[in-house]
Amino acid sequence: MRSGFALAAAIVFLAGTPASAAPVVARAQAGPVSDRVIGALSHRLFPLLDAIGTDPGGVAQLKAKPGVAAMLATRAERRAACTDDLGCIAQALVWTQSETAVLAAAVPEGTSSADDGSAAQARREIEGINTVLRTYGLGQLPRYPQIDGAGPIDPMEVRTRLQAADWLSRTPRARSIQALDTSMDFALALLDVSDRTDAIGFDPLMAGLNAAPVKRARSLDWTRWRYSAMIVTGVGPETPDAALSPLGKYHIRLAAERYARGDIAVIIVTGGRAHPRATRFTEAEQMRSALIDRYGVPADAIVVEPYARHTTTNLRNATRLLVALGAPLDKDAVIVCNPGQSETIASAAFAQRNVAELGYAPGQVGRRVSPTELEFRPSPLSLRVDPRDPLDP
Template sequence: MIKLLFPVLFVFLCCSVYGQTPANQHLLITSGNWVQDKNYYLLTLLEQDKAANDLLKNDTELAAITQKKLSDLQASITDCKDALCFTGKLKFADDEIKAISARLTALYAPGNALDKLVKTQLIPSGTYILYKQSTPQALLVKAWEQDAAGINYTIGVYAEGNKPHYPMVDSISYNVNANRYATLMYDCSVTLMGDVGKTRLFFEPSLQAALLYLQINERNDPANYEPMVSTINKPAVERIKTIKWANYPYSNILVPGAGPDNLTSALSAEGMLRCRLAAQQFRLGQAPFIMVSGGSVHPYKTKFNEAEEMKRYLTAALHIPESVIIMEPHARHTTTNMRNCVREIIRYGIPVNKPGIVVTDKSQTDAILLMAPRCEKELGYVPYKLGKHISDTEVEYYPVFEALQINPTEPLDPR
């Protein structure tokens, strides 16, 4: 039986979110580990759904794969001498991914546990919406292959030291060339064996390894501030239900963050100026909400969060009520400022057919106007549609449902 629902976290759907007008509500499932759920949502569903869980655990071919992963992990503890030996045992090999894909295809049948999970949870979540043209059976396989690739990517960056997309802010925390690094990887494998040694699910050893590596790197960013709907965004979410949207030309004023260039400043000058521009537009009645977007990004390993500091500045210095401000505290780039705010629009029940307005400085406005190719390259799609270019500091945008897609190569801000 599926357990632990995201409190009041909505994805708006009409039977399926794919290509439909938003109508009813769908609750996302949680394992209690937000980093896992946001990165590898299919695996969370397979953990939490008892019928699907039992189907996988009782399959002899998947059981053999599980035992092989556990045996490799145990053998690495006694046999491995270098760090890459430990991590290599925990990644999914190409032939393993293919074998599991074939087995999921064979196990899938109309009306069975996997079919119900895909149709009632996976598809309505929108988290694998880029595969919307696939059959439910094929979508299950593609979601699995995405999660497996995402796990391998996380291990590659946060255990092996591979370069992420943005090395200056997202890199591993340790020197992989130091003598003690192999010892750290050994210690991780010993700890992991104690955690998963009795598992019967084929993906658990690799999944828990990826999560452990993120944890020792202090990279639990996706979990920060969650559950936002009942904490930092609660006043604004409650106010959404009272808004008469026809009274405003825009649904929201989006303010992308700008991190400072040092570890002691909480908010950059650019961030302050963007907030002031947004406050001006709010006081003109342009929109009922200001959305501040930005994670803990600049400089590397900063303890300050762009969205939180902008909210603090808006309330304390500019006297904007807290119930007006929606925080989006996870975005690490301008592309994901846009994407993540679209996600909150969809999940919080803000009208998707009403434009928002991005308010920022001229240089970033110019960048947003030309950002579609960058989105295609980094995300695989453009998570918004631009409207009118109103001024040097203002541009309209519209939500796009593809924004709900998990990004498997951005483990610090996947969903």
């Protein structure tokens, strides 16, 4: 380390160096930088708003729509009135129903591929922003507090996360809608600083462990099979460091036995990194390993769905994978699980839960072939992206 005298001498020497002797560095005007993590999360959670941000002129066009500029000005004033009060800022960024209606009406049709149109998708994405702000910024409990949300954290850490999210949301990011409103980037930053970027944890999903079954699926004649897929649902463990729950092991035995009959095209194992909170194990990966190692099921017959955190999304996400594999949706799949879960899936209460949590049925649950098997006809409605569940939209 230099002494204070040596450092001072060096400063004096440099100060006395003629300008002509100093190197000349040409500086280009720097633009906003890209953030690969936030960019991927933005595209996954908020595809419509993300598309507007990545379209040159998209923000300006939206601002020019009737009522939008005035609505945004009101939001900006509400945010400015908070000065440095971080809780107030997070609350000020929450969209009201009237503000949501104005923006949703201004989004051009065709901006989203959602089956119910761009306005409906815009409303879902704005509600998703509100969900993240309330859950990760304002401490509101999520629907499933045992596994979702930030969990119990120190109040000083809460403040630190809010401060970082505020600064990040106002630091330019390439291909964002910050020029329209900072709430989306504030929400994305909250997820990032809370280490809850679960929604992109396994992208690209059709590569890696799924590369071999995807390749095999391209050559399948789906008409040859009784069922397009066997959907093996998860039962997450509640014991720390448990890789697979006791009932999960039972599901795998059932799946291996059912696959051996030879009338199912692919196996979809579905279950995310949810139980218990902050587990390092992904249930679908553990089920895949058990099927291969314990029962000799071919790896290219098993598709991993590693995001689902609930039985509702087990079925929804399995449907999305069937679409990605090119499987026909007018062909039945079969759900394999323990008798208790099977009875639940067949119940009217489960149908109501799908409508309450997803807004639709991810498919039609058919006849119960046995206590551990139900037929299932997948629905294309499952393709809707819904960031109101920001860990698995």
